[in-house]
Amino acid sequence: MTTVPTSGERPTLADVARTAGVSPATASRVLNGFHQVRPETRRQVENAMAELGYARRRSTRDSEPERTGSIAFIVCEEGSRVFSDPFFARVLWGASRELAPTGMQLVLLMLRSPQDYQSAAVRYLRGGSVDGALLVSMHGRCPIDLADVSVPVMFCGCPIGPDAENLCYVDADNRGGAERAVRYLIESGRRTIATIAGPGDMAVGVDRLAGYRAALLDVGRFDPRLIAYGDFGQSSGDHAVQLLLNRQPDVDAIFCASDLMAAGALRALRRHGRRVPQDIAVVGFDDSPIARQTEPQLTTVRQPIEDMGGLMVRELLALIQTPAPHRRRAVLDTRLVVRGST
8 A cells, every 4th residue: 555645744755665666776766867777667756756746855055965985896706716817807906096086985896696696786785885886797687686776887898688778888899809800810821710709698708709700701611610618717718629629620720708718728739739820820808917928928809908997987977976867888999919829
């Protein structure tokens, strides 16, 4: 049953939420103009506001909402992966560098399972501890129901699924970078080009595989048997090379969807007696520090990881300051860096 304030009582946001059948956090999101609210939910809240005659209260001293001075940096990965893959440190450093002059704090939250997404993350974001959140390394569809949180969220990388159209993100040109790398291998005279793709439940893995496929389809040489999958880690690159050589011993080039997987591939190729680049070329993706430490040094696709972290912060701060009714998204350029592995 809907509880309507008695005559003379000024309706509160909690009254609006009860009337609309939503949480106070969701009602607050509608009131503040945040775009991560389903259209039907927005209509429910607006109808409840009209029914109750709700008017937003403004402080006589200050009309701006109270800020916490903190932003959450949420990583959806196991801790061991976060600390072994330099990608996360580089995004975090870029975000911290951009945030430093503002005096705001960055709070790290690591989630290990889908259960953590809806319990720990939503509870934290609804608790009034932060003004916004950066979400990094998302697997599958958006793991957090953004209608349940009252702060803006900016994603690192384009999310997967139908909800992606309503989300804000900063990404690199993963498809274009992968396509450029494979075209370079084709133009270098390589004939049988395999790939070690990233996880299929991450947009970055899907996009880099799409770029690989597009380049080979253009020359009529795409073969699905030349695709192996990894998890972006070094060991998965090692394992994938063994699978590829068993399927197609005459492989003469491998495009790897991360530098760590490429480093693992180099290790496996040495064990199999394959010379790089004489017998087989190897290309990575990221241009992480390990690309200059391998033997030979790794040809790779450079993505501006630190710049992505900084831009995520700038975009999120803009949303915190002035909630936008539309999504904000940016895709940064990548470029091929040629070294000794090709």
